[in-house]
Amino acid sequence: MSNAAIIGPYQMVLPLKTSGITIFPCNNGVQAEEIFDKIYLSKKFDVVFITEALAADVTEKITGLEDKINIVLIPDHKGSIGLFKERLNGLIKHAIGAIGT
Numbered sequence: 001m002s003n004a005a006i007i008g009p010y011q012m013v014l015p016l017k018t019s020g021i022t023i024f025p026c027n028n029g030v031q032a033e034e035i036f037d038k039i040y041l042s043k044k045f046d047v048v049f050i051t052e053a054l055a056a057d058v059t060e061k062i063t064g065l066e067d068k069i070n071i072v073l074i075p076d077h078k079g080s081i082g083l084f085k086e087r088l089n090g091l092i093k094h095a096i097g098a099i100g101t
Helices: 010-019 029-042 052-057 059-065 083-095
Strands: 004-008 022-025 047-051 070-074
Touching: 004 010, 004 029, 010 022, 029 047, 029 052, 029 059, 047 052, 052 059, 052 070
Parallel strands: 004 022, 004 047, 047 070
Antiparallel strands: none
């Protein structure tokens, strides 16, 4: 079993099941929060991929877990909404000391 998981729409995550990634089909933020709770409590996953669209609905949950789980935002079948780029820019600014902790 892989130590990676993906949260996203069923049609998007299903093909990844054959690669060994654990899939968590999800259609809304409420489901995504519940899935993150299960993932965190299981302690089985080193990295969790989530679509940007779902991540936009659970930003507080992600913020609370980002020091405990590696969370990677990915675009869905509709393309990027810019959330990954925004998060990356924030991390870079924090790393170089452009913003406080």
